[in-house]
Amino acid sequence: MNIVMVTSECYPFSKTGGLGDVAYSLSMEYVKKGEKVAVVSPLYSKINFDKYPKLKKLFSYEVKMNWRYKECEVYHLFYEGIEYFFIKNDYYFNRPGNIYGFYDDGERFAFFALASTLLLKKLPFKVDIAHVHDWQGGMIPCILKTCYHNDPDLKKVRTVLTIHNPLFKGYLGRDSLYDLYNLPTSLYDDGSVRFDDQVSTLKAGIKFADKITTVSPTHAYELTTVEGSKGLWYDLILRQNDFVGILNGMDYTAFDPKKDKTIYKNFTVNNYKTNKKINKEEFCKENNLDPELPLFAVVSRLTDQKGLDLIYAMADFLTHEGGNFAVLGSGERYAEDMFNNLYARNPSHNYVYIGYSEDIAHKLYAASDFFIMPSAFEPCGLGQMIAQRYGSLPLVRRTGGLKDSVICYDAERKNEDIANGFGFDDYSIIDALKCVSSALTTYYYKKDVMDNLVKNALNTDHSWNESAEEYLKLYRLALSYND
Ligand code: ADP
Numbered sequence: 001m002n003i004v005m006v007t008s009e010c011y012p013f014s015k016t017g018g019l020g021d022v023a024y025s026l027s028m029e030y031v032k033k034g035e036k037v038a039v040v041s042p043l044y045s046k047i048n049f050d051k052y053p054k055l056k057k058l059f060s061y062e063v064k065m066n067w068r069y070k071e072c073e074v075y076h077l078f079y080e081g082i083e084y085f086f087i088k089n090d091y092y093f094n095r096p097g098n099i100y101g102f103y104d105d106g107e108r109f110a111f112f113a114l115a116s117t118l119l120l121k122k123l124p125f126k127v128d129i130a131h132v133h134d135w136q137g138g139m140i141p142c143i144l145k146t147c148y149h150n151d152p153d154l155k156k157v158r159t160v161l162t163i164h165n166p167l168f169k170g171y172l173g174r175d176s177l178y179d180l181y182n183l184p185t186s187l188y189d190d191g192s193v194r195f196d197d198q199v200s201t202l203k204a205g206i207k208f209a210d211k212i213t214t215v216s217p218t219h220a221y222e223l224t225t226v227e228g229s230k231g232l233w234y235d236l237i238l239r240q241n242d243f244v245g246i247l248n249g250m251d252y253t254a255f256d257p258k259k260d261k262t263i264y265k266n267f268t269v270n271n272y273k274t275n276k277k278i279n280k281e282e283f284c285k286e287n288n289l290d291p292e293l294p295l296f297a298v299v300s301r302l303t304d305q306k307g308l309d310l311i312y313a314m315a316d317f318l319t320h321e322g323g324n325f326a327v328l329g330s331g332e333r334y335a336e337d338m339f340n341n342l343y344a345r346n347p348s349h350n351y352v353y354i355g356y357s358e359d360i361a362h363k364l365y366a367a368s369d370f371f372i373m374p375s376a377f378e379p380c381g382l383g384q385m386i387a388q389r390y391g392s393l394p395l396v397r398r399t400g401g402l403k404d405s406v407i408c409y410d411a412e413r414k415n416e417d418i419a420n421g422f423g424f425d426d427y428s429i430i431d432a433l434k435c436v437s438s439a440l441t442t443y444y445y446k447k448d449v450m451d452n453l454v455k456n457a458l459n460t461d462h463s464w465n466e467s468a469e470e471y472l473k474l475y476r477l478a479l480s481y482n483d
């Protein structure tokens, strides 16, 4: 099967969060399974040409966006078994700073969607599946079904849309349908791509993709409820026969405590008691923290989705109750200020790094005893899985993928043989603090239980094997449909 992933980010070339991880690690799993996989992604200015000398220009073509004719250069790289096709247009993608957040993101990713659709026709192999992601790729199934349904090369391409984050709808005005996408406004007028009285490229994907997925079974359920769907329940219920939740796996190569070159000391389940400890001791020494205290870490985008008020309350509480807190992240300005202020008030118990750093992230996963992730909503979450892989016990709110990937310790049920983290249900400061208390009690007074939980976490299987099989099954099903 020839699979093409169309994604706005892909590790190691670009990443702001889990989408970058998933596009890469799922593709790698396909390579392992002998499938042919290509990734189509923008060529952002950040990509380091010196590091990838084999990156070569293949060809270029014009992309028509109503009155605009924009040049698209396609660069190719064969890397680790994956064919990468990068869409280069410096006006749209060669910009300083983040890869999103520009006033014209709608136009930038309209160009990307149109350029990628044209590329599907020009690839040197027949495409079976175009797997598109989030709002940035949402319009592609609509373009294919509306403009290319009679095209001999493209009419048999089947599309899968994965919703990683339902919050971002890809809003545009009605006129953008023809002004950016060369599409008729009747698609808006008949409701096909209309959402909240605007065009939503995510809704377009939900309407037109052959199959729709999200990144955990629990989130798939949540997306069909009024409370949990960010407004998408109605459109997803209409597509419920084609909609499924498949739990993400994580990248076992990039995050491997046995071989990780960025951490202070490598470890495995057999020697973590001595070696994981060295990671904590070194991190604490470098940052003036007492290594005898339990270390609670956060590695995250600092957005409301991640439960920032709960994180703050948990951090404030635990640093007064015998713990240390470390946060690595960037995002909402108020949150960055809030954590800087926490540090200023109590520097001997806090570590705060505002920014993005792979290096510090790995060090924190390896050094910490606990990983805080009390998200307001979480389609899947990779942070908690990575934490488990490094023997750091996640403290999660049981929502979305957090519910599907963490078995929470319950002292009454004595489930320490299987538990690999801590959790609570309601979005409540009291419940979050109880959860921290339980973690502290376990750390200080139930050393055997703590040990079991860490071992269980280290032994947890979050590899892609089964989930990739589920995707492949879904692709086959989509391909079995006639025109
Ligand atoms: P989301 O995709 O919603 O941001 P996930 O938990 O799925 O959340 O994925 C987050 C990914 O981004 C993880 O690989 C995490 O380690 C990484 N990450 C988040 N913030 C940072 C940061 N400030 N520095 C380095 N890595 C980060």
Ligand code: GLC
Residues within 6 Å of the ligand: 017, 018, 019, 022, 164, 165, 215, 248, 378, 379, 380, 381, 382, 401
């Ligand atoms: C999104 C979600 C996160 C998920 C990631 C990868 O960014 O917020 O929960 O893990 O995508 O699917």
